[in-house]
Amino acid sequence: MSTTTAAPSAAERPAPGPRRLRTGLRSLLDAAVTPLSVDDLLDHFAPLRPGAAVGLQGRIVSVASETDDAATIVVKPGRDWQGHIPGQYVRVGVDVDGVRLWRTYSLTHGPRRDGHISITVKAIPGGAVSQHLVRTARPGQMLQLAQAEGDFVLTPPQAGNRQKLLLVTAGSGITPVIGMLRNLYSRNDAEARAAYDIVLVHSAMKRDEVIFGAELRAHAEAGRLRLIERHTDTDGLLTTDDLENEVPDLAERTAYACGPAGLLDTLEAYYGERRLTLHTERFRPTVVDVDAAGGTLTFAGSSAASVETDGSVPILDAAESAGVLMPSGCRMGICMGCVLPMKSGAVRDLRNGDLTVAVPGETHPDGVKIQTCISAAAGDCTFDH
Amino acid sequence: MTTITNKAQNPTAHLSPEDVEALGAELDAIRQSVLEARGEKDAAYIRRMVDLQRKLELGSRAVLLVSAFPPAWVLGTAGLSVAKILENMEIGHNVMHGQWDWMRDPKIHSSTWEWDNASTAEGWKHSHNEVHHTYTNIVGKDNDLGYGIMRVDEEQRWYPMYLAQPLWNFINACFFEYGIAAYDLELGKNLAKPKDKRPESFKKAAKATLRKIRKQATKDYVINPALAAPTGSFLPALAANFTANVIRNLWSHSVIMCGHFPEGVETFELKSIPEKETRGEWYLRQMLGSANISGSKLMHIMTGNLSHQIEHHLFPDLPSSRYAEVAPQVRAIFEKYGLNYHSAPLPQQVGSAWHRVVRLSFPNGWLATTNAKNLPTQLKMLYALATADRRTRRVIQLRLEREARKIEAAKAA
Numbered sequence: 001m002s003t004t005t006a007a008p009s010a011a012e013r014p015a016p017g018p019r020r021l022r023t024g025l026r027s028l029l030d031a032a033v034t035p036l037s038v039d040d041l042l043d044h045f046a047p048l049r050p051g052a053a054v055g056l057q058g059r060i061v062s063v064a065s066e067t068d069d070a071a072t073i074v075v076k077p078g079r080d081w082q083g084h085i086p087g088q089y090v091r092v093g094v095d096v097d098g099v100r101l102w103r104t105y106s107l108t109h110g111p112r113r114d115g116h117i118s119i120t121v122k123a124i125p126g127g128a129v130s131q132h133l134v135r136t137a138r139p140g141q142m143l144q145l146a147q148a149e150g151d152f153v154l155t156p157p158q159a160g161n162r163q164k165l166l167l168v169t170a171g172s173g174i175t176p177v178i179g180m181l182r183n184l185y186s187r188n189d190a191e192a193r194a195a196y197d198i199v200l201v202h203s204a205m206k207r208d209e210v211i212f213g214a215e216l217r218a219h220a221e222a223g224r225l226r227l228i229e230r231h232t233d234t235d236g237l238l239t240t241d242d243l244e245n246e247v248p249d250l251a252e253r254t255a256y257a258c259g260p261a262g263l264l265d266t267l268e269a270y271y272g273e274r275r276l277t278l279h280t281e282r283f284r285p286t287v288v289d290v291d292a293a294g295g296t297l298t299f300a301g302s303s304a305a306s307v308e309t310d311g312s313v314p315i316l317d318a319a320e321s322a323g324v325l326m327p328s329g330c331r332m333g334i335c336m337g338c339v340l341p342m343k344s345g346a347v348r349d350l351r352n353g354d355l356t357v358a359v360p361g362e363t364h365p366d367g368v369k370i371q372t373c374i375s376a377a378a379g380d381c382t383f384d385h
Numbered sequence: 386m387t388t389i390t391n392k393a394q395n396p397t398a399h400l401s402p403e404d405v406e407a408l409g410a411e412l413d414a415i416r417q418s419v420l421e422a423r424g425e426k427d428a429a430y431i432r433r434m435v436d437l438q439r440k441l442e443l444g445s446r447a448v449l450l451v452s453a454f455p456p457a458w459v460l461g462t463a464g465l466s467v468a469k470i471l472e473n474m475e476i477g478h479n480v481m482h483g484q485w486d487w488m489r490d491p492k493i494h495s496s497t498w499e500w501d502n503a504s505t506a507e508g509w510k511h512s513h514n515e516v517h518h519t520y521t522n523i524v525g526k527d528n529d530l531g532y533g534i535m536r537v538d539e540e541q542r543w544y545p546m547y548l549a550q551p552l553w554n555f556i557n558a559c560f561f562e563y564g565i566a567a568y569d570l571e572l573g574k575n576l577a578k579p580k581d582k583r584p585e586s587f588k589k590a591a592k593a594t595l596r597k598i599r600k601q602a603t604k605d606y607v608i609n610p611a612l613a614a615p616t617g618s619f620l621p622a623l624a625a626n627f628t629a630n631v632i633r634n635l636w637s638h639s640v641i642m643c644g645h646f647p648e649g650v651e652t653f654e655l656k657s658i659p660e661k662e663t664r665g666e667w668y669l670r671q672m673l674g675s676a677n678i679s680g681s682k683l684m685h686i687m688t689g690n691l692s693h694q695i696e697h698h699l700f701p702d703l704p705s706s707r708y709a710e711v712a713p714q715v716r717a718i719f720e721k722y723g724l725n726y727h728s729a730p731l732p733q734q735v736g737s738a739w740h741r742v743v744r745l746s747f748p749n750g751w752l753a754t755t756n757a758k759n760l761p762t763q764l765k766m767l768y769a770l771a772t773a774d775r776r777t778r779r780v781i782q783l784r785l786e787r788e789a790r791k792i793e794a795a796k797a798a
Contacts, residue, residue, distance in 0.1 A: 028608065031600070031603055031608050032604055032608045032612065033604070034600045034601065034603075034604050035499035035500065035501065035597075035600070035601075036439075040439075040492075041439055041443060044436055044439055044440065053492075054492055095425070095490075097424035097425050098423065098424045098426075098427055098428030098429075098487075098488055099424075099428075099487060099488055099489055100488060100489040101489075329510075329511070329514065329515040330514070330515050330518065330519040332519065332664075332667070333702070334482075334514065334518050334519065334701045335510065335514035335515040335518060335519065336482070336483035336496070336510065336514060336702075337511065337514065337515050339483075339486075339495065339496050351413070352413075352417055352420070354420070364489060364491070366491070368489060369486065369489075369494065369496060371483075
């Protein structure tokens with residue numbers, strides 16, 4: 001018996017000379033600027049380059065208003081942007097009054113030739129980020145970005161098989177759908193018409209509050225889709241009966257829905273009963289209770305513990321008396337030795353009653369760092385610890 | 386200085402417990418007003434400061450690549466010194482205090498910042514933020530008072546070795562970053578223990594500190610000089626880095642001495658601190674235990690706004706750029722409650738702090754009673770204090786203190 005050992009293929013061989021030289025040079029330069037890295041310094045000159053130390057960012061190219069309280073923000077993403085499929089969303093970190101807040105928005109332009117991406121934002125009354133983006137964001141400002149996510153996307157066209165679709169949207173729920181439509185019809189109009197048979201049912205408060213109203217109506221006039229507009233001020237809220245009446249072949253159509261939770265719940269129940277296919281996109285998956293005093297503290301990291309507490313005890317004390325090993329320091333809010341990342345939940349500063357909230361998908365992916373020694377639970381909280 | 390509870394006139398004697406809590410509430414109100422006002426402008430300030438500092442450091446290091454050329458050496462060394470001072474004082478110290486945590490920017494956050502200094506961020510946050518800021522000026526508890534190697538209070542017993550303390554203080558100033566690293570580690574206390582009795586936490590921290598020191602030294606004394614070698618500037622660049630580090634050390638040591646050392650700043654006895662100190666009592670201790678440096682805006686920035694030491698100790702987590710604005714309100718509270726707001730220009734505060742170091746290097750009352758004429762007898766007395774038996778020492782000591790009191794009374798009259 002004999003064994004033969006295959007010579008390592010080219011790909012398995014150690015890194016060739018130039019690459020090793022590059023990494024060697026890189027670690028030399030990093031050592032020359034420690035405790036920073038070369039990337040930290042390059043960020044000050046070229047924040048959009050690949051491998052930026054601050055992570056993926058984008059620069060606002062333009063802010064164009066769609067309606068009185070909605071605007072489309074076109075962004076040049078950093079070189080590490082991996083692209084997206086129309087219908088997907090992106091998490092955006094925006095500095096509002098100096099504080100970085102994260103929100104999720106659907107991408108409203110399909111992959112563009114100039115590489116720019118866009119989000120369309122409706123200013124919600126009292127919404128810190130949406131008001132900021134619509135009213136005060138200006139070209140040149142930077143945004144933090146995460147990679148595109150989400151599976152609210154169309155199935156790719158199949159040859160000889162025209163897909164029948166029903167798109168149901170309400171309010172700013174139109175945003176992922178406009179991304180899909182723009183992508184379809186901006187490339188090859190004839191090909192898109194042959195591939196998809198689309199009915200779009202869109203509900204909005206008033207006719208002039210329809211985001212992308214003119215664009216949608218133009219698609220309908222050109223015969224690219226059948227548009228059914230409903231305005232709640234005159235027609236009332238959209239019901240499943242309305243849908244059945246307006247779309248007789250509803251059962252034959254693959255459905256996509258995006259809008260407020262009430263609408264999506266109704267549709268899911270309706271489609272569930274009939275065992276029909278429905279894809280939904282929810283903008284606010286988690287609602288954090290911020291009025292509660294106390295709650296359950298969950299330590300989701302290596303501590304793996306959960307502790308009941310009331311609203312008057314610092315989280316640090318509550319966790320320690322339950323036997324959780326906690327980082328701590330001055331115990332009076334000045335040394336930052338007790339800071340832990342809160343992934344979700346709400347806490348109240350015991351010194352002045354200020355509320356800090358972490359909502360998955362809305363705040364930073366790693367959570368919001370809070371001082372456990374001066375914060376009490378204002379609802380259930382989850383920590384990475 | 387004598388701890389306030391051992392003074393003939395306790396400067397807080399006129400305040401009732403209600404006064405102290407009312408004073409605390411007024412300071413809380415100032416803090417709250419800044420929390421409500423801070424926003425985009427503050428964020429822009431610290432980002433601009435970080436940007437400026439990094440470009441200044443990068444530019445200075447570039448100039449030092451040709452530092453064999455003397456004007457380049459001077460320019461690069463000056464720039465690098467300023468950059469290191471800004472990094473440590475206005476940026477590093479304040480970021481590690483969590484003054485900018487509210488921005489939720491992971492790059493400018495107390496939990497992620499590492500600074501251009503021999504001590505590790507981790508060690509510094511413990512010894513400085515936690516110990517010094519919580520137990521400010523409590524003799525025996527606050528290591529910043531003399532770093533455990535100096536006599537900073539009349540109540541500490543005098544030994545002959547303290548005669549050398551002005552010299553130690555100067556050497557500590559030149560190599561301050563290593564001094565800080567050493568007392569972050571409580572090096573003296575831990576090295577005194579047998580090797581196998583030293584706590585695990587110390588061994589870990591010591592390893593991290595040695596690693597940090599190696600990286601810092603490699604940067605300043607190997608790699609940057611080596612990069613300058615092609616222009617024949619290896620040695621000049623090395624000297625420039627060394628000089629910049631010493632200048633930064635001397636400067637930060639001076640600023641820190643001004644914060645708690647000048648004559649007239651109060652110290653506290655551990656046993657006089659209540660088991661559960663109220664917020665008002667804690668505020669009061671910070672007010673009496675700190676001193677400000679008056680001066681220009683540039684001076685404030687170069688000290689990392691530690692020139693507003695009083696405001697910093699009252700509100701260690703407020704953005705440093707806001708201290709100047711709240712200082713008049715804080716001062717008004719001092720006046721309202723009849724307390725001494727200790728503020729003077731830099732040379733005066735440095736002089737005062739050094740005076741205290743020198744004065745306390747001698748037995749109590751010795752320096753005050755010494756003049757050119759009686760120097761020989763005074764020296765004899767000093768020799769006796771160092772060598773004579775206990776009884777003689779006590780007699781001499783009492784005589785010195787009596788004389789000193791007489792001189793003080795004559796001055797006052």
